[in-house]
Amino acid sequence: MYARVARWEGGDPEAIKRSVAEIGSRAQSGPPEGVDSKGFLLLADSENGKTIAIGLFETEDAYRRGDEVLDSMSPPGDGMGQRVAVEKYEVGVKVDL
Numbered sequence: 001m002y003a004r005v006a007r008w009e010g011g012d013p014e015a016i017k018r019s020v021a022e023i024g025s026r027a028q029s030g031p032p033e034g035v036d037s038k039g040f041l042l043l044a045d046s047e048n049g050k051t052i053a054i055g056l057f058e059t060e061d062a063y064r065r066g067d068e069v070l071d072s073m074s075p076p077g078d079g080m081g082q083r084v085a086v087e088k089y090e091v092g093v094k095v096d097l
Helices: 013-027 062-069
Strands: 001-007 037-045 049-057 080-092
Touching: 001 062, 013 037, 013 049, 049 062, 062 080
Parallel strands: none
Antiparallel strands: 001 049, 001 080, 037 049
16 A cells, blocks of 8 residues: 655645635545545644645555646645645555554
8 A cells, every 4th residue: 555645834724724624525525536545634733834635545556646636636725835745655554443
C-alpha cells in the first residue's frame, strides 16, 4: 500500500475550516473520478495555517494514476495557502480499529 502526502502552509484559519468542511462533504460520495484511493485523511491545524492530506492506494499503479489526477486539482476555496510538498510513502503499518 502507498500513501500520497500533500502539505499546505500559510492558509487562512477560517478558509481552512470551510475547505475542510467542503472536502468532507465531497468525500462522502467517494474519491474524485480517476482516483482509485482506498482511504483518505485530512489533518488540519487551522490556527497555524497548515493542512496535510493523506491518500491511500493499494498499488503503485493506482498511486501514479491518482497522483496525476490530484496534482491537477486544487482544494475548494482560496485560503488553504500554498502546497509546499507532495511526497510518496510506502505504508509500513496500517491499523484499522
